[in-house]
Amino acid sequence: MEQRGPVLVADIGGTKMAGGVCDPDGTLLTWESVPTPADADADALWSALESLLAGVLERSGAADLAGVGCGCGGPMRWPEGLVSPLNIPGWRDFPLRTALADRFAAPGMPVRLHNDAICMAAGEHWRGAGRGTRNMLGMVVSTGVGGGLVLDGRLVNGASGNAGHIGHVVVDAENGPLCKCGGRGCLEAIARGPGLADWAQSQGWRQDEPDATARELAADAALGHPVAQAALGRAGRAVGIAIASATSLCDLEVVTVGGGLSQAGPLLFTPLRAALAEHARLEFTRHVRVVPAALGQTAGLVGAAALVLRAQRYWAGD
């Protein structure tokens, strides 16, 4: 059933938590983002989220909510909504879905929660760069590399709500770097921001600055630093190879690429497209479009709203 009222939405990551109110067409009436108190205990984390959401709800003037939607960093037990975000140690099996329902929802009102990368993909598909397509991978390339899949016009959940994890597609099985997951040569191990910075430092970039970031790397690359450019080229190639694999396996029309690293523009996208063209050669793969994500920081909030407002397409969890 399509819902007609506004939706209270949240998007919770290790760095920031965002809250907002989304109208039935997917436009955010208001939203706000605050730093995540990542070292806080479970109660303090919940208090921070609760006051953020109470604030935006009041400011929006919204009445008669249609529901509550939330994206959160994984892993989580889905669809139960017990969250254990890697970068928020204070929450381990925290019952976020239930807590949101108890505090913000009238009885029977839908309260839905999914992985943050999946919400971002849903947002880009509903209202962003994937609009109007039926087969899309929505990627985030940032501190981690994640994503969500829409196939045959529906959000894919998979066995445990983790479909879309392109960060652990294997790009260089034999010679790639070790990944935090324990594997070798995963896309994330190569293309995540900190991994890029590590590689660049191993090649001589800012070796005297142990805290140099991927943001500085991208800035140096834009200024012409050859090692910084090579690092972005290496990441772009890895992303392109992983997209080629995903396109063959899932017969995609479009891939949206968001997250901090996508801001690097052609320094990332040119090698990405070159590697993709080398490896996606079948008639049905060679026309896949790779486009920058369109909704920026709000994709996750809009996607969280989609779980409630466009449930037939984006929600199969109940």
Added chain:
Amino acid sequence: MEQRGPVLVADIGGTKMAGGVCDPDGTLLTWESVPTPADADADALWSALESLLAGVLERSGAADLAGVGCGCGGPMRWPEGLVSPLNIPGWRDFPLRTALADRFAAPGMPVRLHNDAICMAAGEHWRGAGRGTRNMLGMVVSTGVGGGLVLDGRLVNGASGNAGHIGHVVVDAENGPLCKCGGRGCLEAIARGPGLADWAQSQGWRQDEPDATARELAADAALGHPVAQAALGRAGRAVGIAIASATSLCDLEVVTVGGGLSQAGPLLFTPLRAALAEHARLEFTRHVRVVPAALGQTAGLVGAAALVLRAQRYWAGD
């Protein structure tokens, strides 16, 4: 709508074409396989198929068909059913779906056609080794490497009906062999039977026999030939890496592996499982089950029947 009568089914590849009649529960009442006259022209190919199907239909005694289902080698225009099988040069944009409808179907009767690997996956999911699961990749490792995907309990088609093409997932982007598709390091380039035999010959196996086959390679491996065993090990590792990637991307519960090479048993599956264990390390990926396919040569026929008999799950083409 679930159909209640028997279904006339076909499965057409470059080597063999099979026809049969399937009862509403997915049991083949009769079936037969004949060599494909692969060098014949379009009319002669159709005549061979037509007489095969007329024969099994008569022999089955079936009346009141519920429909016609067909798997065919790709590529094809789907769901229109214009087929151009790579290994059957006489058919180029041959209107197989229409031809089957005109000859075998009453007006309004469903006639449905899909890629052969997708039908095999549908068959293994409905009645074979993937039964009872909701997230499955069905693979065929043979002269080529193909597959089909079932996610969230439904067959995935993708943008052009080509979802499941695991053969072109990239396993070794930089150092892998060139693939017929034009790419490098695709799973198929490494693990297809002829590719295996080529590699083994380059390492000294049966170098004086240019026509030595993968079947002979598997036989020699079973007898302890070290190069033949190494070739199967290399293929198994490649399959395991591709399965790890697919499991991360699609959050799979089970992968069924069929096709000629899967007959090699532990010589293929042991290195496969080792590579999978190295590369599928996340909590949600490490428990994926890899099992031999259960339906053998009949998987494609049973899956073709599923397009008609279990349309809600396996057919979205009309």
